[in-house]
Amino acid sequence: MGIKSFADPMDYVLLCLLLSFLEDKTNDEQFLLSHITEYIQINYPVGELDWTVYHNRKSLIRVLNFALNMSFIKIDDGDLDMFSEDYNAEVLYENTGISRYFIRSFSRQITNFSTYDEILNSEWLFGDEDKGIIRRMRVYRSLFLDVAVYGNDISMFEYIKRQRHILQSDIEKYLEGNLHIYKNAAFVTVDDYRYRNAFPEDKNLSDICLLICGTIAEKVQKGELDLKADDTLLIDESCFDGILQICIEKYRELWSKEYRLKSFNLLRQDVLGYMSLNKLIETREDGLLVFPLTLKFKGEYPQDVIMEGREDEQE
Structure with missing residues (x-):
């Protein structure tokens, strides 16, 4: 699926470099846009990165806007849009510390995985995915990240029906939403414009x-x-x-x-x-x-x- 606002593989490279840059920053620490561009330029893995190229600046703008929307950083002064016109434009940012929780931790070295399925299933390697806390994690992830959970996943759907009151309580508390359960489908609805990128969205x-x-x-x-x-x-x-x-x-x-x-x-x-x-x-x-x-x-x-x-x- 990827990140909807990203338009080029380069966006993902710059995001990884931005996350690496933020890793060394303390909470509430301020820094300039030029600090980010210098760090990315030094650590860019493929050739030299030229910020005078409009395509490169637009890619970084998409990444920084994503970081702002995710609350990894916030703007204390300046206008990021100016960077699209002038590569010398400055913006004063502040680190929130939230980016540390965006990067996923793995149970073993990622270089030991040979397929993307192994990466996706790595968190269930040391437990039964249909029992205890692991099953609960799977259910919450499916309800919040997928449009619906269908009855063909019998174990998960039965869990949702049995734990519907606990699930509804958590959904109301944290999302101000509602859990809907039908004969062969369960899904979450949220009346909040912050979730406008979830289906059905404003497109x-x-x-x-x-x-x-x-x-x-x-x-x-x-x-x-x-x-x-x-x-x-x-x-x-x-x-x-x-x-x-x-x-x-x-x-x-x-x-x-x-x-x-x-x-x-x-x-x-x-x-x-x-x-x-x-x-x-x-x-x-x-x-x-x-x-x-x-x-x-x-x-x-x-x-x-x-x-x-x-x-x-x-x-």
């Missing part, structure tokens, strides 16, 4: 996917599509294409210019990629598997907005 692509979710749900309600016993839905790709075409014909004039002008194939690619990323749909050899959560979402525009969009289209 036109997210709106389009909500419209598709609503269209699929309508077809199920009308009996045009049949759910399986586990509340999933298997459709062929031509069926999905038809649903996307319905949404295009009904709502395209209300979308941003980027999506109004996209070809069907490119739009389809974006939509399927986004829905797969958010565990709404899974591409399989025998078709597309629609998960239960998909039917819980419905996007629609108010009638006056639809009429206004059609009038603009005619003009």
Whole structure:
């Protein structure tokens, strides 16, 4: 999945160097932007890094904005946007100390891992992942980082149902959110703008996917599509294409210019990629598997907005 605000592999390199830079800073210690650029320039692993190059400065700006959003650092004086125009621009930062908790600790030397699966599963090596504190950690991680936990993970889903009151209490206390448990799915909702990057988010692509979710749900309600016993839905790709075409014909004039002008194939690619990323749909050899959560979402525009969009289209 990666970091959504990052646009280039270089961003991740600069993030690692920034974290290394912050490792030596005490809490509340101040430093200048030029201290960061000098440190990165000295320690950059591939050739020389030239800050007069606009692409390099934009990459660092994305990384520093990410660090600000994560509260690794805060600005005491200056404007980071000035760095995009002038590589000599200065900003006064302050270290919060939070970055130390961002870097993951491993049970053994990372050089001893041969696959990314070994890295992901390394924390469960010394315990049964379906018992005790380890299972609880897995459940909280899945509820908070995934769109939903589905019933096909029997052990985790049974734990959620049994511990629903404890989970709900923690979710209310720390996130001011709610835990929703259905027959074959569980998920967390939070009414807080700080989580605007979680699905459904404030993006036109997210709106389009909500419209598709609503269209699929309508077809199920009308009996045009049949759910399986586990509340999933298997459709062929031509069926999905038809649903996307319905949404295009009904709502395209209300979308941003980027999506109004996209070809069907490119739009389809974006939509399927986004829905797969958010565990709404899974591409399989025998078709597309629609998960239960998909039917819980419905996007629609108010009638006056639809009429206004059609009038603009005619003009």
